[in-house]
Amino acid sequence: MEFTRITSIKDPLFAQMHKLMQEIFPAEEVLDFPLWEEPLEDPGIRVFVAVHEGNVVGATEYRYYEDWNVAMTDFTIIGREGLGIGSFLARHRERDLKSLAAANGKELFGMFAEIYNPYLDQDHEFGGIKPMNPYVRREVLSHLGYQRLDFPYVHPSWQGDGEAVGGLDLCFMPSDENQGELPANLVADFLNRYYAVLPNKPKEWLEMVDKLSARTTVPLLPL
Numbered sequence: 400m401e402f403t404r405i406t407s408i409k410d411p412l413f414a415q416m417h418k419l420m421q422e423i424f425p426a427e428e429v430l431d432f433p434l435w436e437e438p439l440e441d442p443g444i445r446v447f448v449a450v451h452e453g454n455v456v457g458a459t460e461y462r463y464y465e466d467w468n469v470a471m472t473d474f475t476i477i478g479r480e481g482l483g484i485g486s487f488l489a490r491h492r493e494r495d496l497k498s499l500a501a502a503n504g505k506e507l508f509g510m511f512a513e514i515y516n517p518y519l520d521q522d523h524e525f526g527g528i529k530p531m532n533p534y535v536r537r538e539v540l541s542h543l544g545y546q547r548l549d550f551p552y553v554h555p556s557w558q559g560d561g562e563a564v565g566g567l568d569l570c571f572m573p574s575d576e577n578q579g580e581l582p583a584n585l586v587a588d589f590l591n592r593y594y595a596v597l598p599n600k601p602k603e604w605l606e607m608v609d610k611l612s613a614r615t616t617v618p619l620l621p622l
Contacts, residue, residue: 400482401450402491416448418539419478421621423531427556427564428474430548438596445463450485457477457484458615459492461510463499464592465550470496471593477531484538488543500598509573511589513554514540514622532564539589545570548586550611555597555604563601583614 405413415434420429430438438444443464449457460473472492477484500507517533547570553563569590571581589592594600611617 400456400484400487403448403450404420404486405446405448406439408432408439412448412455413439413452416446416458417459417478419455419476420474423476423478424474427558427562429501430557447488447491449487451479451482456482459488461492461496463496463507465503466507467502467506467589468500468506469585469589472510472512484566489543493530499512507574509571509575509578512540512545512568512570512572513552514545514570516566516568519579540570540572541622543572544576545572545622547622548581549620551607551608553601553603554583555600557597559597559599561601568622570622571583575617578619580618582615583617586617587611 402414405416407413415431417429417435433514439446444460444462446460447458448455455479456479458474458478459477461470462473463470475485475488477488496507496510515533515536534570547568550569551569552569553565554567556562569586575580590608590611595602
């Protein structure tokens with residue numbers, strides 16, 4: 400299996416990856432094909448696919464923020480069972496992020512991720528791929544060390560229609576397992592920067608970020 404970076408929508412592997420995204424994720428979570436052109440060319444956004452026998456069988460997108468020394472896992476896709484795709488992607492992503500942090504003269508502080516909460520929303524089938532089942536994914540990510548940030552979470556729809564998307568938790572995997580909270584301003588600033596690309600923000604999201612900005616810390620709780 401190969402861990403291959405995609406930097407252009409003209410890469411034939413990207414067409415395979417986008418098709419896989421459409422099969423796995425609900426429509427409001429998938430950016431339209433042509434709108435990927437700029438993100439893929441952004442050196443700070445890292446999109447890799449797992450290629451097995453010439454076919455894209457998994458993918459991950461993530462980014463590293465030098466000024467905060469934190470990362471964000473945008474998504475991880477496992478497109479086929481029985482190949483060890485999840486651990487393959489996680490290992491290579493971790494190595495890459497550690498090298499980026501080392502080049503920044505630091506050890507990675509931690510990583511954000513939006514994680515589906517099946518106890519809130521059970522409507523998503525995720526292409527019928529068993530490893531993508533939200534109950535399975537939630538437990539796997541808990542084992543990796545992700546914890547839930549203690550506030551009700553929504554995010555703007557990636558369809559750009561200004562709708563609020565729920566059914567997820569914003570989570571964080573601290574490098575220090577004893578860390579029990581995050582500065583609230585870090586969380587608010589991260590969300591403002593992460594979703595700056597979407598100008599049409601829902602009222603629920605704006606109110607959520609305002610409430611975060613008024614807090615001092617946000618506890619980290621078990622998933």
